[in-house]
Structure formats: C-alpha cells, structure tokens
Amino acid sequence: MIELQDVKEHLRIVGEHEDNYLTALTLAACKLFEAKTGRILVRPQELPKDEPKAVELDDLIKWGLLLTIGHWYENREASTSLTLAEIPLGVAACWGPYRFYNLGGATP
Secondary structure (H helix, E strand, O other): OOOHHHHHHHHHHOOOOOOOHHHHHHHHHHHHHHHOOOOEEEEOOOOOOOOOOEEEEEEHHHHHHHHHHHHHHHHHOOOOOOOOOOOOOOHHHHHHOOOOOOOOOOOO
C-alpha cells in the first residue's frame, strides 16, 4: 500500500539492506489497520462499489501506518534492557475515524 521509498524516507534509511524487512513491516501494519478498524484497505482509485468495509489509503491512514512501522522498526524485540513503549497514541487518533461499525447492514 505504501511505497517502500516513503517508508525509508520516514525512517531516514539509505540503501537497500533492509528492504525485505521494511516491506514485511509495511504489510503487517496494513493488516493491523484492518484488524483495528474492521476495514479493508485498498489503493486509491481502486475502491470497490460493492464492499462497504473498503476504504482508500489516504494521508491520515498512511501517517498511522508510518508511525506503526517506525515504532516496530525501533522496538524489534519484546525482551530488551530498554524500556519499551506501546504503539504511539497518534495511531489511534489517525485510525479511529475509520472504524467500521456494523449497524444491522448499514453502510459507512
């Protein structure tokens, strides 16, 4: 969903040595967005008309994805001598408006 170059710029990474890892983090962040919001994330201009849970990737969703990827990149291990932080509060603020509530078949 997000271009690898955008992720690398956000993290200030130069070179290709972590491209596979960053791609995996990006895919996982997209899945987390879907799990937290009940939505199906699609690329811009690919919004299906018959799927009420689908939402296009926009700047606010992208920012939440980048915050999540950055957090995971900096906190790779669950066990460390450092104090770990939970996913940034900004992620909830970015993704909260996209939460899908099924109200007996009503569409968003």
